[in-house]
Amino acid sequence: MAKVITAYIGPGRYERRFLISLLIAFLVWGQMCGGAGSSTADSPAVNKVKPQSSFGLPANWMAAWSDPPMECRPMQIVHGIPPAQATPAAMKKLKELGLGGIVCNVNFDKYLLTQKHWDTLIHAVEACREVGLIVWIYDEDGYPSGAAGGLVLKHNPKFEAIALTYDKSRREPFALRPAYEHTHASNNFYAARRYPNLIDDEAVQCFIEKTHKAYWRRLKRHFGKTIQSLFTDEPSLMAVNIGPLPENVRKNVRVVDRLDENVKPLPSVPWVHDLPEQYSRRYGQDILAVRRSLFVGTDQTDRQVRQRFWTLISDLVAERYFGQLQEWAQTHGVASSGHTLWEETPLHHVPLEGNALKVLGRMDIPGLDLLNSDPEAVIYSGWLTAGLPASAALLNGRRKVMTEVSDFSQRMAGIGNVSLADMQAVAAWQAALGVTEFTLYYNRRERSVGDYRAYCDFVGRVNAILREARPAPKVLLYYPIYDLWAEYIPVAEKLTLQSQSKRMQQIQKSFLELGRQMVKRQISFAVVDHELLAGAEVRDAGLLIGPQRFTALVLPSGVDLPKPAAEKLERFQAAGGRVIKAKPSLSGNDFDALAGVYENGALSVQSDRIIVGRFVRDDRDILLVVNIAAKPYTGAVSVTKAAKCLVAEPAGGRLEQAKVDEAGKIVVSMPPRGSVLLIGPRKTLKTSASR
Known part of the structure; x- marks a missing residue:
């Protein structure tokens, strides 16, 4: 996490996951208290807005704006539903708060094994169906996902995650051992518990059998209807030391599997029984003969071994864990979703999952974890946390x-619950970057019913316009995971950027700074890796990836593209595409050139606290403009055909014709943490034959 003075960023990853553990416990306890919010009065119906005119917007847009449907609204995470909550009357109270659904699981007590708890969950899902709430299933006893609360390893201890370690003090420096001590499995704040191997396809099949199929057997008639998605939480490969718990915290963490104090920390990489076979088949090389290069060495041969190894690892975890979960979900009529661990720093992506962008691409609804509700977090680490799943x-x-969002960083730092305006601004900047599904750890019982409903209505209105829209970035930022694979050297101690090579440090710092600067300069962009880049199509002066056309690409300082990606980039540049190389960052002129690829979104009054998201829906350009600052913003925004645009304010539901200044720009005046949607006219008119 970046350390700044001007904005509260919150505690580090360990402290943040401790907050989640406390939060899970609090929510389980809180369900016993009943009620939807702090008000003891009956909750009134969800607020509806009735704009004076439709201003030419389609009827379905107007209906959703006036009364956002359930799928546009946030979902509350409610671990451990007690019988009193599993009724239509109790679920109706959640709906009256403005929520669209819940993320839930069978009770953690005797996880997956107690029929009484299954009966309660069944009643809860049926109650949600009756009142119209959506349900997502959370797939683990706490976190990280993959263990089925310990049932996977109870079924077969050989399914445990293993690591290849390197101890240069021994005559035979290499050894295989369980990836438990000195890993996230034993250093998280939920429980110290041995963990399965995500790149062992049979271990993952066992996880699906114990968890997903258990839900299916009892709730299959609700799959694809009330139950719409499965949520996996922070699975990882484990073969890395991300730091010990503070002793005053560790003593309060449940220990399921005893730790061996004689196991010393060692540099390690993930392993699986058939890895040598997989490596040999793919590269025609014996990995055991060159395994030293995974831990030491700086020549080209060493780097090539590391790049090959981590390419294989990222493919295996994408296929065997995320891919199997996605395929099972799709076969059973639901979506796969969730988020990864330590999203904020690309260095950690290497040992934890190989390639974060790739594994997120194997989710139907890729997601992020945001425990920080300071709106300014987006210009520090938040842009990457949201940008990776949005790009995937x-x-x-x-x-x-999807986002898993709360203000627990602020609560545990003594700041307390953030304001409604802060909650709305955090939702808005995430939506500007592409987020659509909001799952909440916000404590609804410590907020007024009115504020909570206002927040849910706000998210619902933003989604009423944007959920069916397509994000429209034209700029790509290269995700340098291929270079990081070559540079990554496992260490025994806690992994830090300072433990890595100067080149690794240069590349990561350049990448992160480029993202920060583009967000602060209102330059919409997506993150692309070497594989997606190599698979892009060059057409005219654009790069086509999926449905999206890009006209510019930014390369962090120090990167060296693999041949297929480099050749594609040369073709793109020869066709007139813009390629900008950072040294180590970009000049003001470079950023101005990038901003110039957009017709819409330039500010008359510059501010690095304004976030702009660009979208297209039904042949209309849409901007979401967000003021993340704690002070008002007044200025104007350049928009094509500004006089024909509409201004929509999601906080209150106001919809009006845009006011245009003498320069032909839309005048905007936003309060602290405020936001507006600028909706353009249709670019082409439908004929009667096409209606």
Whole structure:
């Protein structure tokens, strides 16, 4: 996490996951209290807005704006539903808060094994069906996902995650051992519990058998109807030290599997029984003969071994874990969703999942984890946290993107619950980057019914316009995972950027700074890796990836593209595409050139606290303009045919014709944390034959 003075960013990843553990416990306890919010009065019906005119918008847009449907609204995460909550009357109270659904699971007590808890969950899902709430299923006892609460390894201990370790002090430096001590499996805040191997296809099949099929057997008539998605939480390969727990915290963490204090931390990489066979088949090389290069060495041969190894690992985890979950979900009429671990830094993507963009691409609804409700987090690490799943969705031809969002960073730092305006601004900037599905850890019982409903209505109105729209970035930022594979050297101690090569540090710092600067300069972009780039189609002066056409690509400092991607980039550049190389960042002129690829979205009064998202729907250009600052913003926004545009304010539901200044720009005046949607006219008129 970036350290800044001007904005509260919140505690580190360990502390943040501790917050989640506390949150899960609090929610389980809180369900016993009943009620929807802090008000003791009956909750009134969800607010509807009735604009004076449709201003030429389609009837379905207007209906959704006036009264957002369930699929546009946020979902509350409600672990451990007690019998009192599993009734239509109790679920109706959630609906009256403005929620569109819940994310839930069978009770964690004797997880997956107690019929009483299954009966309660069945009643809860049926109650949701009766009142019209959507249900997502959370797939684990706490986190990280993949263990089925320990049932996978109870079924077969050989399914445990393993690591190849390197100890240069020994005559035989290489050894295989369980990936438990000194890993996230034993250093998370939910439970110290041995963990299955995500690249062992049989282990993942066992996880599906114990978890997904258990839900299917009891709730299959609701799959694809009330139950719409499955949520997997922070699965990873485990073969990396991400730091020990503080002792004052560790003593309070449940220990399921005893830790061996004699196991010393060692550099390690993930392993699976058939990895040598897979590596040999793919590369015609014996990985055991060159395995030293996974841990040491800086010549080209060493780098090639590392790139080959991590390419294979990323493919295996994408196919064997995320792919199997996606295929099972699709076969059973639901979507796969969830998020990965430590999204904020590309360095950690290497040992945790190989390639974050690739594995997120194997989710129907890729997602993120945002425990920080300071709206300004987007210009520090938030842009990448949201940008990766949003890019994975866009570049694979999908639209939906999930966020798990709360303000627990602020609560645990003593700041307390964030304001309604902050909640709305955080939702708005995520929507501007492409997020559509909002799953909430916000504590509804410590907020007024009115505020919570206002937040849910806000999200619903934003989605009423944008959920069916297509994000429209024209700029690509290269995700340098291929270079990081070559540079990554496992270490025994906690993994930090400082433990890595100067080139690794340069590349990551350049990549992160480029993303921050483009967000602060209102330059919409997607993140692309070498594989997607190599598979792109060059047409005219554009790069086509899926349904999206890009006209510019930014390369972080120090990257070296593999041959297929480099050749595609040369063709793109020869066709008139714009390629900009950072040294290590970009000049103001470079950023101005990137901003110039957009006809819409330039500000008359510059501000690095304005976030702009660009979308297209039914041949209309749409901008979402978000003021993340704690002070008002007044200025104008350049938009084609500004006089024919509409201004929609999701906070209150106001819809009006745009006011245009003398320069032909739309005048906007936003309060602190405010946001507006600018909706353009249809570019082409439908004929009677096409209606």
